[in-house]
Amino acid sequence: MSAVDVSLRRGEREILHGVDFAVRTGEIVALVGPNGAGKSTLLAAMSGDHPISGGRVEIDGRPLDRWSPIALARRRAVLPQQHSVGFPFTARQVVRMGRAAWARTPRQDDDDRIVAEALTTCDVEHLAERPFPSLSGGERARVALARVLAQDTETLLLDEPTAAMDLGHQEEIMQVVRARADDGHAVVVVLHDLGLAAAYADRICVLEQGHLVADGAPDDVLGEELLGRVYRYPVTIGRHPETDTALVLPRRPSRASSPSAQP
Known part of the structure; x- marks a missing residue:
């Protein structure tokens, strides 16, 4: 690019x-x-x-x-600075939105696996059923990054990506990006x-x-x-x-x- x-x-x-x-x-x-x-x-x-x-x-x-x-x-997948969602979707639903580009293609068969992996990779699996608007700024940022990873581009x-995160999550997220x-x-x-x-x-x-x-x-x-x-x-x-x-x-x-x- x-x-x-x-x-x-x-x-x-x-x-x-x-x-x-x-x-x-x-x-x-x-x-x-x-x-x-x-x-x-x-x-x-x-x-x-x-x-x-x-x-x-x-x-x-x-x-x-x-x-x-x-x-x-x-x-290409894009992570903006602001992480806002107009409706109370759960974190899992937000991450699944990253798979929309692959709907009606053979790659949609991987949706469940890729969403689960993205939630785990960004340390938000325990937040999966929480409404996105109820999350803290750092939690929203990690869910938003999981959505980008799930897009698989x-x-x-x-x-x-690390602006709202504590020290440990900053390092973990940059290690994910490096990987x-x-x-x-x-x-x-x-x-x-x-x-x-x-x-x-x-x-x-x-x-x-x-x-x-x-x-x-x-x-x-x-x-x-x-x-x-x-x-x-x-x-x-x-x-x-x-x-x-x-x-x-x-x-x-x-x-x-x-x-x-x-x-």
């Missing part, structure tokens, strides 16, 4: 400026950058949820607008946690004011000068003591030197 010279406007404002981007099977690409940088907009452009004003988005070399909705649903487009890529899926994921991006992504793409300003392996992209400029705040790059992946830490004054610490 690729974006070629993609621009996108909302009214008079141009949100994306000539972005070139691609993801390959077996790969996780993390989109990072400050609020308003264009991460979610790029993901929405690639999913077809936002019309672009210039360039093109392609799947298997064919422009996105030449795919029928059902064919597109069988090629080659490409996954995930917008902040999907290792099984041959292509994954694009919007993340705010640069440590998670460094630990699990094959490539990191940094967006700044709608421009793609860096694209490469985590250790090549996560530099103090670039991140300090993009996020407009100084950072220090450390290393994880067990995995040696990058840890991005904001520079902070020592507590001893802070005004509240003075006698």
Whole structure:
């Protein structure tokens, strides 16, 4: 899946400026950058949820607008930021919605198995009969991801899948995403946690004011000068003591030197 010279406007404002981007099977690409940088907009452009004003988005070399909705649903699954359902469907019913693209095909015979596996994988099997609106934000996020996994597509487009989750579930979900890529899926994921991006992504793409300003392996992209400029705040790059992946830490004054610490 690729974006070629993609621009996108909302009214008079141009949100994306000539972005070139691609993801390959077996790969996780993390989109990072400050609020308003264009991460979610790029993901929405690639999913077809936002019309672009210039360039093109392609799947298997064919422009996105030449795919029928059902064919597109069988090629890519999308996890949006917001997880809302207008009716009190159970968690199991929400996950089963991911199988709609395969109705009236031989693959519908796998529906029960795939739904059950997705519930287990995302640690929501115990919530299966609960109404979706009654779940906490983190529980909804895990059910929504289970729906995306149940759709069983080659490409996954995930917008902040760990945003509402506690520490343990953040790690577990990123391990699930990593396993999907290792099984041959292509994954694009919007993340705010640069440590998670460094630990699990094959490539990191940094967006700044709608421009793609860096694209490469985590250790090549996560530099103090670039991140300090993009996020407009100084950072220090450390290393994880067990995995040696990058840890991005904001520079902070020592507590001893802070005004509240003075006698």
